[in-house]
Amino acid sequence: MFEKFLGGKTAVVTGSNSGIGLGIAHELARAGADIVLNSFTDAPEDHALAESMARQHGVNVRYIQADMSKGSDCRALIEQAGACDILVNNAGIQHVAPIPDFPVEKWDAIIAINLTSAFHTTAVALPMMRKSGWGRVINIASAHGLTASEYKSAYVAAKHGIVGLTKVTALETAKEPITCNAICPGYVLTPIVEKQIPDQMKTHGMNREDVIAKVMLQRQPSGQFATVEQMGGTAVFLCSPAADQITGTTISVDGGWTAL
Template sequence: MSTLQTGLQGKVALITGSTSGIGLATAHVLAEQGCHIVLHGLMDHDEGQTLAAEFRAQYQINTFFSNADLREANCIHEFIDNAVNALGSIDILVNNAGIQHTQDVAHFPIEKWNDIIAINLSAAFHTIQQVIPAMAEKGWGRIINIASVHGLVASANKVAYCAAKHGIVGLTKVVAIECAEQGITVNAICPGWVDTPLIGKQIDSIASDKSLSYDEAKYQLVTSKQPLPEMLAPRQIGEFVLFLCGGAARGITGSSLPMDGAWTAQ
């Protein structure tokens, strides 16, 4: 469990894409601090309500769940309005939701491009635009955008994902500059390999294709890009989000912060 940070108890944190992976781990880290949690993700309503109830019981906090379609601006606006009506405010915003599709640019499906840009980039603009006025009025807010190492460098066959994540880095910088005197910090975290079920499937595929053990395939995948032969645990990113919400990080804003095992140091 995280060390309790005074000042976060009672804050409301909204984390998009928080029913699994990085988002869910981050929700647990912030809930441990006494933050009320707005959960969001690809679950049906009943499953989401069950997850929200589990958080309430485990952490003695208030929760709200939405499965809003982040491709639609009007759905995002309704989602945030409903969350504020339920919990009173949004003090911490973590834009984490994202999707992926890999294909060369010549054959990349237009609908995949549109969906990735909408969910991975435009949705962050809409959430930020909606929460900033109230944060500024309070004189306190924390916005953390989960970008990617692919917001800093490129890989083949990831044209939409890289475009969106580079866009997140630019969005982060602009909003940080505009909010610098309002008590709001805005930063992007840029992870490399993260140990999630999606990556697990990729490792299984490599192991099968090359007749390797799972661990051998994992090592080969990770070290093809980064010197550190380890994947991050989702919770490690949640702990970094927590740090960026705390007083020690007050002077960190407008930054794109790699957690990439020296991927971008090369």
């Protein structure tokens, strides 16, 4: 749809060696952007993934390790990238527990990785975007950035915070050719979600189809998972000229979840 229109641009995608981040990286590469992949590991397979993506799409792809719970690592990631025309703040973790039982260290880690990391990367990326005269900041929030669920206090707080940071970033860049928006996915079929299905089948004594429909997608009216390719396509659209005046908003890809 947007074949190679991002040629000459560099996209940094945090938390991108699997799942939504990897799906977005593939679609941006398909549109011609050079890619910086990232995660907290530094294994041979991480670098092999970058090499494979480069061959597949005919663009430059690098892997840079950074621990997104550390502000210094977040900032160093963008600095080491050398250029950042498109910043996708995707890194995130989850923990589920009632507020009185929620481990403090889990709260701190979720806020650091899911929210504070985006502040640090954006702070370093914006001067690069201003220097090049164009930029896109895409924050991966969640349906939980717009609504809430029990036992997810840190995640919901962080994702609401990402939506707020998105709005502030958009206002601070509104007079420039830079936009900032948040994508709010519902349930997306990622390898992590796929691995949860057998456990949910055992827990609830249900077959695969019933677990998906009655447990996992109970709040998603479409009854279907979103895909990582759809997340990537939405990100590519936000980088297109058609989205030049879309800034400071949220785009829900949640099968109707937040329409309830």
